[in-house]
Amino acid sequence: MSRTVMMADNSMKRYEQVIHYLMVRIEAGEWVEQEKLPSVRSLSELLGVHRLTVFKAYQELKQRGIVYVRDKSGYYVSPAKPLSDTDQGDDPSVSAWLHWDTLDRVQSLEAEYQFSKSLIDPALLPNRYWGELMRDLLDQYPRLLGTYSTIQGDLELRTSLASHLTAKERFYLSSDEVLITSGAQQAIDVISRALVKPGDRVLIERPTYGPAMEIFRKQGARLVFTDIHPEGYDLEQIEHLMKTEKPRLFYMTPTFQNPTGISISVEQRKQLPELAEQYGCFLVEDDSTYDIYFKEKPPAPIFTYDTSGHTLYIRSYSKYVVPGLRIAAIMCRSHLMAGLQAIKALTDNGSPLLNQKLFLRYFQSDRMHQHLSKLRTALQLRMEVMEQCLLETDWTWTRPEGGLNIWADLPEGIDTGRLLHQSMEHSIAFVPGTVFDPSHASGSRKLRLSFSYAREQQIREGMDRLITLAARS
Numbered sequence: 001m002s003r004t005v006m007m008a009d010n011s012m013k014r015y016e017q018v019i020h021y022l023m024v025r026i027e028a029g030e031w032v033e034q035e036k037l038p039s040v041r042s043l044s045e046l047l048g049v050h051r052l053t054v055f056k057a058y059q060e061l062k063q064r065g066i067v068y069v070r071d072k073s074g075y076y077v078s079p080a081k082p083l084s085d086t087d088q089g090d091d092p093s094v095s096a097w098l099h100w101d102t103l104d105r106v107q108s109l110e111a112e113y114q115f116s117k118s119l120i121d122p123a124l125l126p127n128r129y130w131g132e133l134m135r136d137l138l139d140q141y142p143r144l145l146g147t148y149s150t151i152q153g154d155l156e157l158r159t160s161l162a163s164h165l166t167a168k169e170r171f172y173l174s175s176d177e178v179l180i181t182s183g184a185q186q187a188i189d190v191i192s193r194a195l196v197k198p199g200d201r202v203l204i205e206r207p208t209y210g211p212a213m214e215i216f217r218k219q220g221a222r223l224v225f226t227d228i229h230p231e232g233y234d235l236e237q238i239e240h241l242m243k244t245e246k247p248r249l250f251y252m253t254p255t256f257q258n259p260t261g262i263s264i265s266v267e268q269r270k271q272l273p274e275l276a277e278q279y280g281c282f283l284v285e286d287d288s289t290y291d292i293y294f295k296e297k298p299p300a301p302i303f304t305y306d307t308s309g310h311t312l313y314i315r316s317y318s319k320y321v322v323p324g325l326r327i328a329a330i331m332c333r334s335h336l337m338a339g340l341q342a343i344k345a346l347t348d349n350g351s352p353l354l355n356q357k358l359f360l361r362y363f364q365s366d367r368m369h370q371h372l373s374k375l376r377t378a379l380q381l382r383m384e385v386m387e388q389c390l391l392e393t394d395w396t397w398t399r400p401e402g403g404l405n406i407w408a409d410l411p412e413g414i415d416t417g418r419l420l421h422q423s424m425e426h427s428i429a430f431v432p433g434t435v436f437d438p439s440h441a442s443g444s445r446k447l448r449l450s451f452s453y454a455r456e457q458q459i460r461e462g463m464d465r466l467i468t469l470a471a472r473s
């Protein structure tokens with residue numbers, strides 16, 4: 001088995017690794033519906049595992065409806081169809097491969113040179129000021145800790161968000177069209193559970209935010225990919241996929257995309273809602289780093305161009321405003337809100353009120369806007385330091401105009417999964433491309449380097465060592 005596949009989780013059983021190997025390739029379109037899959041014998045030789053291991057993996061995939069058997073001929077990719085109730089995600093063999101190669105596993109690696117965490121260095125955040133706000137808040141509302149929030153979220157916060165976004169970014173929202181969640185991650189999960197049923201197609205960018213793929217897979221969706229390029233999407237391809245695959249939704253991060261940093265043009269932002277309306281496909285616009293721009297403010301979100309109510313907009317203030325509070329929101333037109341609220345109720349009956357009220361005080365203060373402005377400058381400096389280091393290499397990348405990451409492409413022959421193994425011996429962490437790009441052929445030469453967590457000196461030292469290691473491998 002390729003060493004990258006083996007790397008991500010050595011605690012994982014071998015047949016689960018084989019399942020993962022097959023799944024990512026089926027989703028990436030290497031084998032299409034009704035196509036014959038490799039025989040048990042050839043796959044066992046290719047991956048260096050016992051034939052019984054491959055057999056077991058195929059049996060599991062057969063049970064899940066992903067493959068089927070033709071007598072005496074072998075295993076084939078099943079046509080997409082709704083899975084039966086018994087095929088759904090509670091089966092441990094289904095969820096087991098989800099833990100493979102995931103962002104959280106890579107991000108949990110402890111390292112001195114930390115380029116895997118796309119989080120803000122806590123030293124760049126106004127921790128002391130938040131402590132003061134917290135004390136004032138509890139003085140003002142002594143019963144705050146004894147109270148639940150409503151499921152949809154604190155009305156005062158929803159009103160404030162709706163009016164801020166309407167005044168500053170032309171959202172034209174009311175408080176009824178906002179649902180507060182605990183982070184963007186929960187927002188994706190709530191949307192997925194509210195809108196996607198097993199067997200549905202979900203259109204998704206490639207590369208994309210890895211955990212989103214896992215959330216939709218866990219819901220039983222079949223992923224359909226569309227590549228994102230420095231110029232944005234291929235809208236003709238998207239239209240074709242909407243027509244032929246009829247995806248339930250298109251999950252996208254069109255502003256400072258994670259991991260590539262790409263933002264799409266105003267033109268594409270206008271056209272996407274039209275396509276969504278024409279083909280009855282929801283757009284899930286995940287905007288987790290909208291305020292982290294280095295030069296110009298990015299174009300208005302797709303949501304603001306949508307006149308038919310097909311866009312669900314996720315805005316997270318968790319990453320760069322107050323990470324510990326995990327405040328994010330889903331904004332959508334009211335016909336979708338009841339379904340989302342029902343799922344949010346099942347999830348946690350509403351996000352903690354203390355977090356919402358504290359965030360609100362900060363959101364309404366001038367301090368937040370001053371903080372954002374300083375943060376943009378500090379992050380731009382770190383990005384430039386990292387870029388300076390990369391100028392010494394023959395790697396390729398597109399300079400991000402915002403966000404927290406650089407997405408780099410290494411020369412032929414370097415496998416970034418293997419490189420991570422080596423770099424961890426030198427306490428340098430980054431995320432290998434396959435976490436975001438399931439097609440092994442292109443993902444394995446790429447890596448995501450976050451410049452937001454390590455300090456400038458650490459960036460210089462760590463990058464220097466990483467580049468030396470890559471040159472030797």
Ligand SMILES: Cc1ncc(COP(=O)(O)O)c(C=O)c1O
Nearest residue numbers: 183184185209253258288316318
């Ligand atoms: C595109 C994207 N969506 C969602 C999330 C999760 O964000 P949160 O911390 O708000 O849950 C992240 C975090 O990296 C992200 O990059």
